[in-house]
Ligand SMILES: *[C@@H]1O[C@H](CO)[C@@H](O)[C@H](O)[C@H]1NC(C)=O
Ligand SMILES: *[C@@H]1O[C@H](CO)[C@@H](O)[C@H](O)[C@H]1NC(C)=O
């Protein structure tokens with residue numbers, strides 16, 4: 001997919017049996033509508049990941065798996081309070097909700113539940129992005145309906161699907177670019193790429209039971225988007241030799257998360273099984289081949305909160321956030337923070353990415369920080385590189 005053209009037109013290509021129609025007009029309109037994410041003046045960009053809020057009806061929805069002493073007036077409003085506290089504590093540049101945002105089967109009105117679940121981000125006027133889990137659609141609103149409601153909310157950068165792509169499985173596949181510091185040589189370049197995918201809910205194939213997987217049509221879109229971003233980054237002004245790092249967010253972990261556990265080399269805990277699909281659709285391999293992805297962030301298994309590297313990509317969980325979601329009494333609800341930092345140039349300006357760090361914050365009295373780790377660094381690509 002080349003640079004967007006000024007002409008109005010639709011191009012279609014046939015690849016692997018999937019028709020991709022590229023509408024340059026749609027892409028341009030979408031771009032001007034979207035607020036451009038960019039690094040701050042201090043060379044940092046911070047992302048807060050909120051996994052598995054399982055929001056339902058607010059104050060009438062009880063908490064699960066908390067200590068009896070913590071269950072005094074405990075409800076969805078504790079989830080809301082945690083998000084407000086985290087926003088104040090970390091002041092993120094972007095909040096990413098990685099699915100099971102609502103527990104729709106317990107929600108009286110899915111749209112109102114979504115409004116309430118995301119309200120702290122909207123109230124704080126912080127850009128936010130969401131993908132779907134396997135519980136978001138368990139009500140009158142279909143997966144498409146949930147995603148369409150999400151994109152209508154304020155301050156969201158979520159998209160129902162990428163503009164210009166005609167056929168793609170799922171709802172909530174899109175990417176966001178994070179540009180360099182304003183006034184620097186990288187102000188018009190995406191120095192950090194964020195990809196969001198719909199990992200589905202349950203298998204629709206009779207011979208396969210269990211959870212869904214990321215389909216070939218989505219992988220093809222990812223591959224082409226990554227290629228296009230890499231071409232732009234490695235050419236023109238400030239041409240770079242290596243692609244800009246990419247981070248990928250979705251709900252259901254990949255089967256390769258089990259390889260991280262097998263290696264015994266990870267930070268955080270594994271207290272739940274890895275509930276990936278029972279088949280491997282190859283998305284991990286697709287990301288390894290693309291070459292730009294440094295880390296993947298999922299939710300789904302609330303009692304897992306580890307990050308570990310496998311074949312050059314960090315595979316991370318965030319741990320459960322919501323109080324109506326299953327958890328473990330005495331093991332605090334939590335959230336994952338990622339900070340990307342730019343390289344300082346000799347001209348006292350900001351260059352490309354230098355490092356990506358992560359930690360978790362617990363919903364205790366002090367919002368305790370744990371498990372600080374470097375996910376990737378340009379000086380030692382071995383640490384999270386290849
Ligand atoms: C907390 O109390 C509510 C009733 O107010 C109850 O439905 C719920 O099961 C309790 N949760 C725990 C973990 O004890
Ligand atoms: C939920 O919020 C109530 C009211 O602020 C508080 O008393 C209770 O301890 C909280 N429970 C948890 C598990 O944070």
Ligand SMILES: *[C@@H]1O[C@H](CO)[C@@H](O)[C@H](O)[C@H]1NC(C)=O
Pocket residue numbers: 125154155
């Ligand atoms: C969305 O946010 C903007 C800026 O904060 C505000 O001016 C506008 O009224 C909001 N729109 C809605 C529908 O809340």
Ligand SMILES: *[C@@H]1O[C@H](CO)[C@@H](O)[C@H](O)[C@H]1NC(C)=O
Pocket residue numbers: 184185186187188237
């Ligand atoms: C970025 O784009 C703006 C608007 O087109 C332009 O004024 C500026 O010079 C560009 N900056 C760089 C570093 O190319």
Ligand SMILES: *[C@@H]1O[C@H](CO)[C@@H](O)[C@H](O)[C@H]1NC(C)=O
Pocket residue numbers: 364365366368
């Ligand atoms: C919070 O910090 C205070 C002061 O450092 C300490 O006394 C207290 O035990 C901490 N609470 C938790 C839950 O970590």
Ligand SMILES: *[C@@H]1O[C@H](CO)[C@@H](O)[C@H](O)[C@H]1NC(C)=O
Pocket residue numbers: 265308309382383384
């Ligand atoms: C564990 O993984 C890190 C990268 O996350 C790597 O730098 C380190 O060498 C690994 N340690 C062992 C013992 O394999």
